[in-house]
Each structure stands twice: as C-alpha cells, then as structure tokens.
Amino acid sequence: MSQSPKKPLAVLQKAVNKKVSVRLKSEYEYRGRMSNIDPYMNVLLLDAEEYLSGSLHSNFGKVVIRGNNVLYIKIDKDF
C-alpha cells in the first residue's frame, strides 16, 4: 500500500509555491505562499498574513520566519 513515502522535509520542499499556514510556538500563525524553505525550516512567505489566536492581525509582504520558532507547517488542502 505504501510506495516509499516522502520524508517530511522533502514534502515541504515539494510544496514550494503553495499556500501554507506556519504555526509558531506562541499563538501566532502566518499564512501565505511558501516561496521557499530550507532544512532548518526557515521559511520565506509571500503575501503573508499574521493571525493571532485565529483572527487576522496584520498584513506582511515578504517575510522570513526563523525555523526554530516553527511548531508546524500545514499545507493547504487544495494543493
């Protein structure tokens, strides 16, 4: 049933240019197009929106999130 599944970092790499939600250890979450990501999970987001406890907090343009703050990265279903 499983043909060699992809490693988590390879799946993230493959999701480049897709929309993602980056949740941090705090209650902040950033949604945007993932322009790139590296193995440390440093993420470059475009057209990023910052959510605090689920509601829109501010709009960013281009932002690099330092990987060590990341709790999870959710890949939007429609991709």
Next chain:
Amino acid sequence: MSQSPKKPLAVLQKAVNKKVSVRLKSEYEYRGRMSNIDPYMNVLLLDAEEYLSGSLHSNFGKVVIRGNNVLYIKIDKDF
C-alpha cells in the same frame, strides 16, 4: 527473552502509515496517519486532527510538525 530490540527511531520508522498520536510540550496533541518521520522526529501527518487538552480542536489535512516540539509519539495499539 529479548531478541535484539529495535531502537526507538527504527520503531517509529517502521510505524509509517500507521495511526499515531503526537503529543507536544504544550497541551496540544495531533492524531493522524504518520506518512513519514525523520531522525529529528519531524513528522508528516495526513488527515490530522488537533486536540487541545483531550477534545477535538480542528481538522488539518497534511501537516509537518517540527521535531523539537515533540514530547512523545504514541503508536495506536491496533497496529
């Protein structure tokens, strides 16, 4: 009584495609099918559900949890 037991990471690797619960250092827990995992315990979950203090909080599709946040990974008994 013991034939060379498997190392923890090897047991996790062998549980790929099984259902697991990933508990974080916070009160959050994620349940889903473990599509893959790497030695740092970065986990790719499919059909993930987020539980907060034991009750369902939200449904995710595909999510990568960064390994350093993991407290434990429980492998469902029926596997």
Next chain:
Amino acid sequence: MSQSPKKPLAVLQKAVNKKVSVRLKSEYEYRGRMSNIDPYMNVLLLDAEEYLSGSLHSNFGKVVIRGNNVLYIKIDKDF
C-alpha cells in the same frame, strides 16, 4: 572498591527490558517496560502508564518519548 563503573548511558542500555520510570521536566512521569533507548535518551516504552503528579492519568500502549524532555530515568529496584 570500584571496578571501572559503567557510564550512565551504558547502564541505561543494559536496563533494556526492565521496568523504568521516565520523569519529564513537567510533572508527567511514564512507567513501563523500557523496550529500547538510544544515546540521546529517546526511549521506547511498552505497556506505558502516564502519571501526573503521582496519580495514574492514562494508559498507553507503545510510546516513544523524545529524549530532550527527559529529566531522569529511574530503574526499578527489583531488577
């Protein structure tokens, strides 16, 4: 009086298949049979029980605890 004492990690490795208590930095403690352990102190427990501040909280089957959360591992006296 001392014939070359064993290093802490070697003692843990030798306790594989014995019953242990794994105390975390939080007030949680996990008791079960230590199926395996690696040098980072990632631990695989079988028939694990979770205790919170000393009272039984829930029963797990097979669980891998990520080593960086471990405060100490106590090896049951009768082993």
Next chain:
Amino acid sequence: MSQSPKKPLAVLQKAVNKKVSVRLKSEYEYRGRMSNIDPYMNVLLLDAEEYLSGSLHSNFGKVVIRGNNVLYIKIDKDF
C-alpha cells in the same frame, strides 16, 4: 510557473541595505537598514528604532541582534 526560487537565507542576503523589521520572540521589534546578516541570522542594523508592542520605544545607532532571538525578518514592500 516557478523558476528555481531562492532559499530564505539567500533572499535575506540579497536584501542587504534595504529596510527591514526584525521581530523578536518577545514583543520587541527593531526597524532599520539591514547592513548585513549571516546564516545564523545575526543582523547588523543601522539607524535602528526599537518598537515595543508597536510603538516607538527608543532610537539606536548601530546594533547587532543575535540571531537566536529572531522570530522573523520582514522586508519592506517598497524594496
């Protein structure tokens, strides 16, 4: 649609001499011209301003922020 996108650290390196906002894990934020940055995200800011919870707190000249404190680095849109 994607011509090999740049890695997050390369994008930061390319933003040298542009205006950025460096948000820390605390509520502090530093805005200024990013004179340089290294792969650990140590940042040298010139004409830096310190904001606390969004309001100007003090003016710095030349400051080096240690990378491990960084939550994200936002690159100003007009660059």
Next chain:
Amino acid sequence: MSQSPKKPLAVLQKAVNKKVSVRLKSEYEYRGRMSNIDPYMNVLLLDAEEYLSGSLHSNFGKVVIRGNNVLYIKIDKDF
C-alpha cells in the same frame, strides 16, 4: 601556588563513587553516591534521595539524570 589545576569534568570524573548533590534548574536536588558521569553531565546516582526546596521528598534506587537539566554538582566535603 597552582600546579596545573584539573578541568571541571576531570574533577567530576575523579569524584566517582563519592557522595554528591545534584541540583537541577528547578528546585529539585538529588543526593546519592555518584556511580558514574559522562562529559555531557549525565549522572548515574545510587541510593538517591530527592529533595524539594531542601526537604526529603522521596527515595530512589538507581537513577540516571539527563545532563542538560543540571545546574551544579556539589561534591561532599568529607571526600
């Protein structure tokens, strides 16, 4: 006055089989015979006693304390 003083880790290694107090970052302290220690300061204690804010809390047999939790290790004077 000083003939090449010993490095901290060498002094700990030389104190194997002596009684020590291991203080953690929390208010917990563990006293017992230090059966062994490694360079990461993982400590194996025998006949260990757990003290919380100075008063005896519980008795352990054999316990391995993970080094990263250690604040200091005090070597009993009479050794």
Next chain:
Amino acid sequence: MSQSPKKPLAVLQKAVNKKVSVRLKSEYEYRGRMSNIDPYMNVLLLDAEEYLSGSLHSNFGKVVIRGNNVLYIKIDKDF
C-alpha cells in the same frame, strides 16, 4: 552604493575597545568598554555598569558575559 558590507561578527570584532551596551534577554543591560568578543558573542567588558530597566544597578570591574544570553549589542554612536 554598497561596497561589500561587513558581516555582523566582523563589525563587532572591529568595535573592540569601544563602548557598547549589551542587552540580555532579561531586562538587564551592561555598558562598558568591550575588551574583546568571540564568534559565540561571549563578551569581555571592562568598567562595566549593570542597568536594570534603564537605571544603574551596580558597578562591575571586569566581566565576561556568556554569549547565549545576549539579545543585542549596541555600539555607541560616537565611535
């Protein structure tokens, strides 16, 4: 407009013997002459003054601050 700007650590190294303010993750700040600094940002300060939330708290002579505590190092303008 930019002739190869200096890396943050090189700028700090070049500021040796200048007056700096070293801000820690806590509300403490240390001001003095930076006698030396290494790549981990361990800093040797001379004639150091400790400030707590902006007011003078105590006077030190020679102090080495461990780099991992550093939030930022500000180089005094007049240098």
Next chain:
Amino acid sequence: MSQSPKKPLAVLQKAVNKKVSVRLKSEYEYRGRMSNIDPYMNVLLLDAEEYLSGSLHSNFGKVVIRGNNVLYIKIDKDF
C-alpha cells in the same frame, strides 16, 4: 592603544585561582575561588558561597556549575 586584546575565554582561563562571582540566569550567584573552567564555561569553584538576590544563602565546598546556566562571570577587582 590596543595590543591584541585577549579573547573572553582566555581571560577566564587566566583568572584560574582568583576569586570570581558566577551569576546564573536565575537570581542565584556563586562566589568562590575559580579552581578551573573549560570552554563551555563549566566552572569549578572552591569555598563557594551561594547568594540569592544578594544575600548569603548557603556555603558549599567544592562545586561544579554547568556552563549553560551561566549569565556572566565577574572577576574580582583586586586580582
């Protein structure tokens, strides 16, 4: 004016056998003769005294402080 200043760790190494104050990230401070120190800032103190928020708390004999807890090490002026 500066003849190649010494690196912070070299200055600490040169202060072996002098009296120092070791301040931790918590409000604890340890004063004593620094018998030795290694590059990780693990410190061996003799005739150590523990201060809490500035007042004497207890007397230690020989103690090894794990380096990662250190905020700063102050070298007594009269040395």
